[in-house]
Amino acid sequence: MKNLSPIDKVLYFINSILATLLLLSYVLHFISPATIPFVAILSLFVPFLMIINLLFAIYWLIKMKKQFLLSVTVFIIGVFFSSPFFKISSNNSSFNNDLKVMSYNVKSFDLFHKKKGSKEQDGYEFIALKDPDVISIQEYYLTNKNKFSFPYKYVKLRPKSKKYGMAIYSKYKIINSGSLDLKSTGNNIIFADILKEKDTIRIYNIHLESLRIKPNEENFGEENSEKLIERVSSSFKEQAEQTVQFLAHEQQWKGKKIVCGDFNNTSYSWVYNKIAKNKKDTYIESGKGFGKTYNYWFPMRIDFILTDKDAISNKFSTFSEKHSDHFAIMAKINW
Template structure:
């Protein structure tokens, strides 16, 4: 009996060691794959999706890969395994990208009051003031949005998906914002007699020269205006880049994890990935079209809008160039500007030339659109 117990214990111990070895081997394989994918994701901003598409998907996954890498590194540190060093190197190699997603600010207290002498810019995709996914449920949000603008008190307002129609005719928006008496509109079509949908800039300061680009085979566009602020002329670019075209049904499908149980999940998932891939390419082409104008050497430049792409994307890099990302300077913690796709993506931005200093950055979270507004206070540097 004693021998049977002894042999049984040895057999159980042997099985346990085998299970642990298999688990370690699988964990090691996953760790190496995560580290490799993370390192490759750092190249995503430099690779045109039109040339190699899968880098764009790695770029979108970069923050999740980084977190997974850190968790796995800590696990292997506790196990005293050398693979922890590989994971640490992968994480440290991308440390410079971290402030694109998260900016720690311990022990600081912020005020929403404007500092004297600063220029406050608000960028907001207002989703047509109704929202295309839930027109009947949400109702007209124009009055709520104009009240928010008055409360926020920006000097310059840049709006995307700005829509004028029979419900919200010309003049209604302006009547609610009498202080912002200068405006520039750039719609999808030149004929605006019945209204239109596109981009808008409203300003407390005079707007002079203006222009825009309507992107081919797309409903998206970019516009620019010159604002005369005190004695300075500031070039402002307002952009709405190609949408992901992942609609509400797609978001519910992914968010509800139906992909794991749906018998047609493979086809549906492939369709969503196809949408994302196509629009990665379209946005990259649009970014190339406008980047040459943005980075033509004009001083005192502000670039804002809904880019529909993450900070680890080709679009972000081309649009930003050598400009400063206001979030990376004065952001607080993680900031997410898009409510869809799990509400974890920052795809709305404000960049500026080094003529400006970022004084404050924040993103409020009102419920009137599928995007959140970006609000930035800037100050011209003394030369």
């Protein structure tokens, strides 16, 4: 510190705080939000913290200062002990009998219709072109404009609504289905057992409690920062309770399964860590790039497709088409 200029001393102080926050974020997935909901907020900012610490490391390296070791060390710890926020290589192989599974929060289809006279695809045409075998839909809306042509479906509408809910559409016969009927009237977890050749595969469609963040508004749509933190903390606590309910239900199923949906939380959270335990994340297995699934300025991966340990993920895609505030994701899965 003696050889640093006054400006560099201030920068290193800020660097130290951000490095400490990043280090703390690595252990968050061991702490239930039901215990300390406020701390869980930090999990949303892990990609941002990693990028900032990387920039600090580059800054100190350019200036040939040993202070680069702080951010580099914390960053390397994250590479080995946390979920990656960027994948360089991917697995593009596929087989003819792969099961193509898509997960998509469609935001009630409100952007699925193309403008009058437009030659661009609408959301329904986009899904038809990608041709998934199974699609799990969050924020489903019952409408006669729905252009899906899947022969089988399971739709579960909210208790107090005749229009909104969740859905699973499938090219393969659905032989069993159900709902966990979460206490929240806006979110739920449903499942469908599909029959593919001789295999019965359970598809879980998860939509955990929303943070109700409005990214384009001041204080993310809340009257002040204190109210925002209180609301987000409450949502994280609700997510933890929903996760416990899901895990209890999942334990009863011993066959092949795929768990997908909108977790409304990142891969650095306790929620993700619990649900993904003993499973494969298809983005980590075969994805590429940031895997960004939410339309925001920094990369947020809050939508997932997970499989059991015996499955093979041959290809994972995150699509950039903006038919919702989420981006669709799809994986080719085999056993």
